[in-house]
Amino acid sequence: xxxxxxxxxxxxxxxxxxxxxxxxKEDKRLTQGQGVYVDDVKRHGMGYxxxxxxxxxxxxxxxxxxxxxxxxxxxxxxLTGEEVASLTDPFFQxxxxxxxxxxxYALAVGKVRxxxxxxxxxxxxxxxxxxxxxxxxxxxxxxxxxxxxxxVALDDAKPVLHEDSGxxxxxxGLYEWGSWDEAVAEADKIVKIEELHFHRFNSTPLETDGxxxxxxxxxxxxxxxxxxxxxxxxxxxxxxxxxxxxxKLRFVTQDIGGGFGNKITSHPQLTVCCLLARKLNRPxxxxxWRTDFHMSMSHGNERWFHDTEIAVKxxxxxxxxxxxxxxxxxxxxxxxxxxxxxxxxVTPGMYRWKHISLDFTQVATNKAPCSPNRGYSRMQHLWxxxxxxxxxxxxxxxxxxxxxxxxxxxxxxxxxxxxxGCVYDSGDYAKMLDVALDLIGWDGIEQxxxxxxxxxxxxxxxxxxxxxxxxxxxGQSRMINPELQFSGNNEVATVKLDxxxxxxxxxxxxxxxxxHETTAAQVVADILGCSVxxxxxxxxxxxxxxxxxxxxxxxxxxxxxxxxxxxxxxxxMLAEQIKRLGSVILGGVPEDQLELxxxxxxxxxxxxxxxxFMACGAIINANNAGLPEDLDVTLNCRYVYRPPFEVPDLExxxxxxxxxxxxxxxxxxxxxxxxxxxxxxxxxxxxxxxxVRINPQIVEGQVMGATAQALGxxxxxxxxxxxxxxxxxxxxxxxxxxxxxxxxxLETGYIETPSPFTPLGTKGMGEGGGAGIHAVCAAxxxxxxxxxxxxxxxxxxxWEHLNRPRQIVEVVDA
Amino acid sequence: MSDHSxxxxxxxxxxxxxxxxxxLLIHFVRDDLDLTGSHIGCDTGNCGAxxxxxxxTLVKSCMMLAVQADGATVETVEGLADGDELTPLQQSxxxxxALQCGYCTPGMLISATALLRANPSPSEEEIRKAxxxxxxxxxxxxxxxxxxxxxxx
Numbered sequence: 001x002x003x004x005x006x007x008x009x010x011x012x013x014x015x016x017x018x019x020x021x022x023x024x025k026e027d028k029r030l031t032q033g034q035g036v037y038v039d040d041v042k043r044h045g046m047g048y049x050x051x052x053x054x055x056x057x058x059x060x061x062x063x064x065x066x067x068x069x070x071x072x073x074x075x076x077x078x079l080t081g082e083e084v085a086s087l088t089d090p091f092f093q094x095x096x097x098x099x100x101x102x103x104x105y106a107l108a109v110g111k112v113r114x115x116x117x118x119x120x121x122x123x124x125x126x127x128x129x130x131x132x133x134x135x136x137x138x139x140x141x142x143x144x145x146x147x148x149x150x151x152v153a154l155d156d157a158k159p160v161l162h163e164d165s166g167x168x169x170x171x172x173g174l175y176e177w178g179s180w181d182e183a184v185a186e187a188d189k190i191v192k193i194e195e196l197h198f199h200r201f202n203s204t205p206l207e208t209d210g211x212x213x214x215x216x217x218x219x220x221x222x223x224x225x226x227x228x229x230x231x232x233x234x235x236x237x238x239x240x241x242x243x244x245x246x247x248k249l250r251f252v253t254q255d256i257g258g259g260f261g262n263k264i265t266s267h268p269q270l271t272v273c274c275l276l277a278r279k280l281n282r283p284x285x286x287x288x289w290r291t292d293f294h295m296s297m298s299h300g301n302e303r304w305f306h307d308t309e310i311a312v313k314x315x316x317x318x319x320x321x322x323x324x325x326x327x328x329x330x331x332x333x334x335x336x337x338x339x340x341x342x343x344x345x346v347t348p349g350m351y352r353w354k355h356i357s358l359d360f361t362q363v364a365t366n367k368a369p370c371s372p373n374r375g376y377s378r379m380q381h382l383w384x385x386x387x388x389x390x391x392x393x394x395x396x397x398x399x400x401x402x403x404x405x406x407x408x409x410x411x412x413x414x415x416x417x418x419x420x421g422c423v424y425d426s427g428d429y430a431k432m433l434d435v436a437l438d439l440i441g442w443d444g445i446e447q448x449x450x451x452x453x454x455x456x457x458x459x460x461x462x463x464x465x466x467x468x469x470x471x472x473x474x475g476q477s478r479m480i481n482p483e484l485q486f487s488g489n490n491e492v493a494t495v496k497l498d499x500x501x502x503x504x505x506x507x508x509x510x511x512x513x514x515x516h517e518t519t520a521a522q523v524v525a526d527i528l529g530c531s532v533x534x535x536x537x538x539x540x541x542x543x544x545x546x547x548x549x550x551x552x553x554x555x556x557x558x559x560x561x562x563x564x565x566x567x568x569x570x571x572x573m574l575a576e577q578i579k580r581l582g583s584v585i586l587g588g589v590p591e592d593q594l595e596l597x598x599x600x601x602x603x604x605x606x607x608x609x610x611x612x613f614m615a616c617g618a619i620i621n622a623n624n625a626g627l628p629e630d631l632d633v634t635l636n637c638r639y640v641y642r643p644p645f646e647v648p649d650l651e652x653x654x655x656x657x658x659x660x661x662x663x664x665x666x667x668x669x670x671x672x673x674x675x676x677x678x679x680x681x682x683x684x685x686x687x688x689x690x691x692v693r694i695n696p697q698i699v700e701g702q703v704m705g706a707t708a709q710a711l712g713x714x715x716x717x718x719x720x721x722x723x724x725x726x727x728x729x730x731x732x733x734x735x736x737x738x739x740x741x742x743x744x745x746l747e748t749g750y751i752e753t754p755s756p757f758t759p760l761g762t763k764g765m766g767e768g769g770g771a772g773i774h775a776v777c778a779a780x781x782x783x784x785x786x787x788x789x790x791x792x793x794x795x796x797x798x799w800e801h802l803n804r805p806r807q808i809v810e811v812v813d814a
Numbered sequence: 815m816s817d818h819s820x821x822x823x824x825x826x827x828x829x830x831x832x833x834x835x836x837x838l839l840i841h842f843v844r845d846d847l848d849l850t851g852s853h854i855g856c857d858t859g860n861c862g863a864x865x866x867x868x869x870x871t872l873v874k875s876c877m878m879l880a881v882q883a884d885g886a887t888v889e890t891v892e893g894l895a896d897g898d899e900l901t902p903l904q905q906s907x908x909x910x911x912a913l914q915c916g917y918c919t920p921g922m923l924i925s926a927t928a929l930l931r932a933n934p935s936p937s938e939e940e941i942r943k944a945x946x947x948x949x950x951x952x953x954x955x956x957x958x959x960x961x962x963x964x965x966x967x
Contacts, residue, residue, distance in 0.1 A: 027908035030916030033851015033891035257917030513914030708954030732860035
């Protein structure tokens with residue numbers, strides 16, 4: 001019935017589109033190289049931007065001379081920090097003091113604070129020439145001592161990165177719920193862990209950051225073609241800094257080559273592009289080189305946990321814990337110190353702890369700035385939680401499975417309110433654990449351990465349980481700064497019926513492979529009674545489409561709730577309007593006697609009396625004379641989904657911080673070579689519960705991808721720095737991401753516990769991969785007997801576990 | 815920097831262009847020929863997003879200069895489908911959800927195509943070996959193995 005340019009030959013489901021593994025609408029273009037990624041956008045006269053970057057981790061800039069670069073034929077111009085400081089204000093800081101005093105500009109002003117920090121931007125007619133010309137920029141430095149270890153950042157003898165902040169302390173907050181004294185009073189044992197460390201890495205999307213920016217001088221507006229995944233955030237950072245209203249910053253995305261949170265904080269570079277597009281009066285292309293990305297973008301938060309104490313009964317009942325978290329933010333705050341509160345979404349992990357005390361301190365160091373990375377800040381905390389479980393189990397000589405089952409929040413307790421006021425919506429953790437254990441063959445594991453031993457191998461098995469909290473309540477940001485005026489969340493969709501009956505959907509989101517075009521079409525097709533082939537979902541984001549709101553973007557596990565909630569809302573509105581119109585055209589038949597089916601509105605029980613969508617679209621858009629005056633029908637519906645949230649209680653740091661809690665339980669079996677520390681993951685299971693699955697195949701794809709990233713992170717990937725602050729892993733030679741030959745055998749399983757709080761029973765998902773890190777750490781502990789104290793366990797570290805295990809655990813009677 | 819005149823046949827179309835001696839084949843194809851289906855993910859020859867078939871041999875086109883391709887026949891992802899008709903491999907990638915963001919996909923398809931031409935019935939081990947030079951950060955590769963297996967004879 002509609003003009004549908006892309007027919008997929010999708011089989012029509014018997015019941016509904018939701019719940020089916022519908023092939024993705026995106027795939028036809030992406031398998032033919034017809035995607036449009038940011039570097040594919042070309043403009044006449046476009047100049048290519050290259051950044052001159054700091055070779056020092058910490059230094060005063062004493063002089064900058066761009067004259068030789070500017071004289072080179074084919075160079076269009078440059079931009080320096082000095083110009084940036086006069087043309088813009090420092091970016092708004094989320095932090096309360098002392099972090100609030102950090103002055104962060106789009107280019108370094110007066111000082112550099114990490115190797116790779118952009119100092120000057122050079123624009124030339126080719127990529128190669130821009131790179132050559134940047135070599136001609138003369139910068140002189142006075143080097144300072146670099147701080148690469150967060151543990152010494154607050155020493156008085158150490159230099160201060162941001163003088164305006166007074167010290168390297170960026171943020172500190174004490175979180176206390178329940179009563180530690182009560183926990184101790186009830187406990188039989190206190191297990192003490194001196195130090196645990198979650199390492200620095202990120203998801204390294206294969207496409208690096210980039211933009212093509214053009215300036216329309218007549219209206220003073222920039223169009224920013226980019227792969228930034230959270231335009232709402234970039235806009236509110238850039239507008240005030242550039243002293244322009246947000247309407248002057250038009251963000252456009254289409255296909256994005258992976259994001260994983262790493263593409264949220266490109267606003268400094270986008271600002272440079274904007275300033276140069278205006279200064280040079282030409283479009284600017286900025287495409288990061290791989291090394292640029294590794295040196296300067298979006299490292300995941302590195303975190304230490306010191307002086308941990310766990311109050312536990314002899315039978316393994318967990319009562320409480322306390323710890324000091326020390327978070328290394330790198331050189332600038334950008335999205336930080338939000339990591340200082342985001343972890344609190346999953347404060348007790350999946351367990352029924354009642355008494356929790358966590359003293360969170362974030363410091364600046366001379367390393368690349370941190371920003372969200374898949375599992376942002378919760379992954380660090382959940383790894384810590386899982387480490388506690390396995391260390392307690394070992395010290396008390398209890399079975400880690402039993403300790404988990406004894407302490408997991410139970411299915412019959414859902415929805416469960418955590419000690420800090422978060423509401424876990426649904427789940428059955430114990431059942432999922434059984435599924436995972438079954439998939440790795442838990443029952444025969446002791447026999448396999450014996451067999452491995454005969455072959456000279458140490459077999460270990462480990463469990464990683466994780467929550468993927470989704471749909472943020474941005475009110476939690478006020479816990480790190482009460483002055484912030486953020487709360488709640490929102491997402492937008494528009495759905496319209498056009499002249500020839502085309503159903504056109506726009507989203508405020510910026511998908512990076514999550515298949516939004518497909519899942520949105522499934523929801524629309526079910527409500528309108530048509531095929532997914534009839535639903536055209538526009539690709540990407542354009543802030544000119546009026547389909548975005550302050551929190552629009554694709555991040556933090558929320559599309560299935562916020563994005564599809566908006567799609568459902570807008571489509572429900574459209575369905576209602578179609579019926580209202582149908583009622584008029586079909587001679588006043590009451591709307592409740594109408595139904596939408598087969599691409600038409602028709603009288604129930606009389607399919608012959610039908611008005612096709614094509615006629616509806618034509619009447620409203622192009623043939624509307626004579627319609628009743630009071631018929632308020634546009635067939636162009638916009639809906640803003642707003643989840644039900646309250647502003648948290650800031651005094652008690654109490655409230656519901658996210659709407660949904662998807663669950664992952666992973667189990668790993670490893671075999672370690674005791675001579676070398678080399679190990680292999682010989683069996684692996686990943687189970688997932690994200691409530692109702694709109695497209696099971698897409699959900700499973702996310703589970704697999706997140707698992708692979710976790711396995712890369714725990715085995716290989718790390719942003720390591722030397723003592724002078726040089727990054728040792730600035731490319732894919734040194735930063736080893738998993739390859740085809742690295743992948744272990746994988747079994748996946750799932751259960752579905754629908755969320756009672758969301759429009760479709762869905763939960764946000766996609767970030768649950770941290771479970772893989774936890775599971776492998778637990779398995780290595782099981783195999784080696786050593787306390788696995790770091791989230792990064794390359795073979796050399798496992799050799800250390802075997803030969804020089806750290807003695808960092810002590811058990812005392814309570 | 816000296817310019818050189820080169821003639822390259824890409825997906826059956828002959829192109830004659832002046833290029834700088836140092837220009838990489840991938841930049842030539844993307845920027846000069848506007849064939850943007852092949853991507854760049856690393857600059858060091860690790861990721862394979864720029865994979866092409868040059869005179870029948872699988873190459874990473876960021877590891878080759880455009881001038882080295884003078885007189886060569888090049889195949890890129892844009893040349894796989896017959897008009898709108900996807901190859902069985904492309905179709906299989908979609909059916910098995912072997913792609914998410916799609917950025918590595920063109921290189922992955924080209925590498926798998928080269929494999930299947932040389933060895934129409936590869937084992938899983940052979941598939942893994944053939945694709946070890948192509949990085950994917952979204953899928954964990956498992957569905958990619960399945961997609962290739964499904965079209966292996």
